Amino acid sequence: MMAEKSKSLIQRAIASPKVSSRTKQLPSEGLDTAQPTPTTPSIPKDTEIPIERELPEAKKLYITIKPPQNVAILHISEYGENRYSVWGGNLYKNLDRTDPENKPDLSLGKQVAEKVYPDEIKKRMNNFSHVNLELRKWIKHLRDKFGEDLCLVIADYTDFEIPWEMLELSPYQSPNQYIGALITIVRWRKVISVVKDDSLELEFKVDECCGKTVAYLLDTELKGARDEFETLTKLQATIYQSSEDNSIHKFHTHLQCDDADHSFVYISCHGIFKNSPKEMALGSASNNNQQLNLDALRELPLNLVQKSQGIVFINACHSAREQIDPVIRHSYRMGFVELFLAQGARGVIGTLAAVGDIYAAEFACELIKESLISPQLSVAAILKKLRSKAVENLGNNPTEKQLLSLIYRFMYVYYGNPMTVLRLKRRGE
Known part of the structure; x- marks a missing residue:
C-alpha cells in the first residue's frame, strides 16, 4: 500500500513520483470517508442477455468474440508519437474512431507525485471530459438503451495512464456524473x-x-493496518504480518502451495514503482530484504493462485501500473496485475497511483464488508458502489477530505470478468 495508509486518495504526500508506499498521498489528507446510499447492482447474477453478432475488434483484445448486447468495449490506442484516438464497439451502437489528440497529462501517479491538489485534479478531469464530446455521447446512448445493465470494458493500449473511470458524462450540465460510479x-x-x-x-x-482468504499485512509501517487485521480476522483468514519474522517470504511460499480453495488473496503493503519492471516491488519501504519484486514472483509458479483462480487485491501504491521492459523493448507491458492474471487469477484489483494509508485500509474493509452483505453483487459492481458513495458524499461544497476520498477511490481499478462474484468463506465452512 502506499506511504501513509490514510486511504484518502490524494493526500499531500508522495515524496517521489516513482517510489511509494501506501503511506504517500496527495496534497491534503487525513479524514475518513462517509458512506452514502448503496447503488443497484449493474449486472444481476441471473441476468440472461441475448448474444448476437460478432465484434471484430474483440479478437485483437482477446475478448470472447460474441459479447452480450449490454457490453461495450472502449478502445484507446496510440496514434503516432504522444497522440491517441478512441473508438468503441457495441452490438447496438458503435463509436467511430475519433480524430487523434495529444497525450494529456492526467496520470494520477504523476499528479500525486507532483502534489497536485485534489480539487485541481477534479477540474482537469472536468475539462478533459468536456472536450471528449463524441465519447460522452456514445456512452449516454448506451446508458439510455441498457440502463443499469450496461457494462463497459476499457481496453487502453497506451501508457498514458488516463483515469477513464473519472470521465464525466455531462461535466457542466450535471457535474459529478463519473462513469466509474454509474x-x-x-x-x-x-x-x-x-x-x-x-x-x-x-x-x-x-x-x-x-473459498478462504490469505493475506499479507505490512502492519509495522502502515497506518490503518489494525482495521484490516480485525476485518480479516473475522474472516478467519490466514494472515502474515510484517511484525513476524520473514513474513513476506512465508506468504510467498504459501502462494506456491497446491491449495485450490482460496477465493481471495489480499496484499496490503508499500508499492515500489521505478524505471523498469525489474525494479517494481511489494513490501517494506525501508527494508529491501522484506520485499517481493516482480521477478521473484515470476520465478516460481503460484500454485494457489493457479488452482484456486480467485480474486487478488493488491492494496499497494501503483499496483495497477505497468511498464515495458527497457531491455527487450517489446510492447507487452508488465506489472503486478498482468502477473497475477497470467498466473490464473480470475480478477485483480490494483491502484493507479499512491494511496493514503488510512484511506486504503478503509477502502479494503468496505470492499470486504460489501462482499459479505451483498453477495449478489459482482466485484466490479462493488467497486462502482464504493466510488458512488464518494461521489454522493461530495455535496455542493466538498471539503478537502471528501475530494481526497473521491480521487483515491477512483484510483482502484479491476481487471477481469464483470460478472464474477466474490463469496468469502471462513475456514472450516
Whole structure:
C-alpha cells in the first residue's frame, strides 16, 4: 500500500513520483470517508442477455468474440508519437474512431507525485471530459438503451495512464456524473498465460469465487493496518504480518502451495514503482530484504493462485501500473496485475497511483464488508458502489477530505470478468 495508509486518495504526500508506499498521498489528507446510499447492482447474477453478432475488434483484445448486447468495449490506442484516438464497439451502437489528440497529462501517479491538489485534479478531469464530446455521447446512448445493465470494458493500449473511470458524462450540465460510479466498468489487456502458454480470453458469464482468504499485512509501517487485521480476522483468514519474522517470504511460499480453495488473496503493503519492471516491488519501504519484486514472483509458479483462480487485491501504491521492459523493448507491458492474471487469477484489483494509508485500509474493509452483505453483487459492481458513495458524499461544497476520498477511490481499478462474484468463506465452512 502506499506511504501513509490514510486511504484518502490524494493526500499531500508522495515524496517521489516513482517510489511509494501506501503511506504517500496527495496534497491534503487525513479524514475518513462517509458512506452514502448503496447503488443497484449493474449486472444481476441471473441476468440472461441475448448474444448476437460478432465484434471484430474483440479478437485483437482477446475478448470472447460474441459479447452480450449490454457490453461495450472502449478502445484507446496510440496514434503516432504522444497522440491517441478512441473508438468503441457495441452490438447496438458503435463509436467511430475519433480524430487523434495529444497525450494529456492526467496520470494520477504523476499528479500525486507532483502534489497536485485534489480539487485541481477534479477540474482537469472536468475539462478533459468536456472536450471528449463524441465519447460522452456514445456512452449516454448506451446508458439510455441498457440502463443499469450496461457494462463497459476499457481496453487502453497506451501508457498514458488516463483515469477513464473519472470521465464525466455531462461535466457542466450535471457535474459529478463519473462513469466509474454509474456504470459497471472493467479493464482488460492482452495477458499471456503461464498456465496455458497462450493469451487469456475475457469472457462474460455468471461466475463466483468461493473459498478462504490469505493475506499479507505490512502492519509495522502502515497506518490503518489494525482495521484490516480485525476485518480479516473475522474472516478467519490466514494472515502474515510484517511484525513476524520473514513474513513476506512465508506468504510467498504459501502462494506456491497446491491449495485450490482460496477465493481471495489480499496484499496490503508499500508499492515500489521505478524505471523498469525489474525494479517494481511489494513490501517494506525501508527494508529491501522484506520485499517481493516482480521477478521473484515470476520465478516460481503460484500454485494457489493457479488452482484456486480467485480474486487478488493488491492494496499497494501503483499496483495497477505497468511498464515495458527497457531491455527487450517489446510492447507487452508488465506489472503486478498482468502477473497475477497470467498466473490464473480470475480478477485483480490494483491502484493507479499512491494511496493514503488510512484511506486504503478503509477502502479494503468496505470492499470486504460489501462482499459479505451483498453477495449478489459482482466485484466490479462493488467497486462502482464504493466510488458512488464518494461521489454522493461530495455535496455542493466538498471539503478537502471528501475530494481526497473521491480521487483515491477512483484510483482502484479491476481487471477481469464483470460478472464474477466474490463469496468469502471462513475456514472450516
